[in-house]
Amino acid sequence: MNQSMSMERYTRIRQLLKMRQPDLTVCLEEVTKAHNVSAVIRTCDAVGVHKVHAVWNEPENLRKCTAMGSDVWVKTQLHNTIQQAIGHFKEQGMQVLVTHLDDNACDFRDIDYTKPTVVLLGQEKTGATPDAIALADHSIIVPMVGMVQSLNVSVAAAIVMYEAQGQRQAAGMYEVQSLDEQECQLTLFKGGFP
């Protein structure tokens, strides 16, 4: 029984690793509430993000994040500063999008998410930092027609990530394995499947 359960789990994980989108990710900039971090990580797992990035001053948030991510299959990479994080993304040839409530920001649907992409998400109260906004390639906004000033950060993240998922699905990007085989094996090994 135990063995067949673990075989089933192995098969499921093999399958999901095939659909992983290593060139699609988010970067949390000082997002502090555990329920928001948890919701973002669940969404990332659901659209096939392999690794989530974060910049945090408070190491306490890392613990929260790790605990929250325990039921999903997403890695976490920390960066000391937003400059370092964005440098890392640009080295990898990713377009850097910052979600930002600005009249000049472009509609999130006008972006081509089949390109390698990272979406920066800002802190609950203060939003993305001026550095993040200055260094990003584009500011994007989810349009709103009500009285509320902003959406919940995990909600905004999900709306953008599912736009990306829709575009990538239409482009057949979930039908070819993108994660390299070595990373697949390593992930299975670390998950207890040697």
Next chain:
Amino acid sequence: MNQSMSMERYTRIRQLLKMRQPDLTVCLEEVTKAHNVSAVIRTCDAVGVHKVHAVWNEPENLRKCTAMGSDVWVKTQLHNTIQQAIGHFKEQGMQVLVTHLDDNACDFRDIDYTKPTVVLLGQEKTGATPDAIALADHSIIVPMVGMVQSLNVSVAAAIVMYEAQGQRQAAGMYEVQSLDEQECQLTLFKGGFP
């Protein structure tokens, strides 16, 4: 100063009432966490929902909801049972969609949201009740390719509501006033603009 601020606010509210979508709404079925209720209400305001519906056994949740909704411009209507709620929607000729993690559920993008529509959202732990599922016209699902079993409820709500927003925007439904003028006047009056 005070007078010009309130004139500005009046103009803004007049404008948003013009874009309200009275035939698009959600119904929360025993969603219990305040931060989820709050996030759903913010999203509803942002896509132009005029009134949110809820079925709650615990009156305490109503207080939470009212407090959470204070910074937005969305009304709340409570129903004693999900049967009564769904009866109310069907009387108004709405299609009733239940978000439900079932293999037979249809992809949320395959729905025509330009029709009068209500989206039922289930409780955080247990999901939508069997009654809700039985009485709804369609079960819909947001596809997931990871290990996580489900999305956060406010996240799922937002993904579906922004699909509706996109379809309605494309159909020009934000360019004509749908809320009847009497309801507009009443809303402005209650908001302190006689």
